[in-house]
Amino acid sequence: MTLPLQDRFALITGATRGIGQAAALALAEAGAHVIALGRTQGGLEALDDAIFASTGQHATLVPLDLRKPEDLDALGAHLYERFGRLDIVVHAAAVLGGLSPTGHIEPKSWDQTIAVNLTATWRLIRSFEPLLRASEAGRAIFLTTGRVPRPKAFWAPYAASKAGMEALVKCWADEMEQTAIRAVLLDPGAVRTRMRAEAYPGEDPLDLPEPSALGPLFVDLASRADLPAMPETLLFQAT
DSSP states (O other): OOOTTTTOEEEEESTTSHHHHHHHHHHHHTTOEEEEEESOHHHHHHHHHHHHHHHSOOOEEEEOOTTOHHHHHHHHHHHHHHTSOOSEEEEOOOOOOOOOOGGGOOHHHHHHHHIIIIIHHHHHHHHHHHHHHTSSSOEEEEEOOTTTTSOOTTOHHHHHHHHHHHHHHHHHHHHTTTSSOEEEEEEOOSOSOHHHHHHOTTSOGGGSOOGGGGHHHHHHHHHOSOOOSSOOEEEOOOO
């Protein structure tokens, strides 16, 4: 049986937990070779064990901190030497940056939130665009948030960084209109993740869907041929 993503190469940031982990598992089970980025070697190895248990295949593990731009810049060249292309990129890594009055935000917290949520997105595009161009149908999926259209008190670092990310992705998507690359902005909504628990400590996580519920959507978006050139934000709704 031919799997829908057979022989495709899929890179996932934030792959060691939450939605990134769910995306990595789903894409691997659909036949893709997963290139998993994460900050902890232990988390990456646990993901690889799960992928191997499910598929009999190993992932490529890349311990990498998105706050270190020189490592991200070099990664594109290394992947080109090994794989020659990327077919799928899922940028799931993000940080909340804490909830605080805007005037009380610590500069270090602001800088780290912008670095991961916004600057790393630009670095990913810069480093991986040539690899996506080498694919017959490059797909880049970026996780966003409802805080972009609905800003709220105390959410300034997260909302601002994700709003910048959306604008950046849309500009890039417009530039890629005449290529086979298509970008997707995906708002996962309320999902049972560590970041959600940090943002809403009084919420019962059992009322929320597991990240694995998004797995089929990642496979669908990675394999669809009819994605529009200019992305509109897709909102995931659990069924």
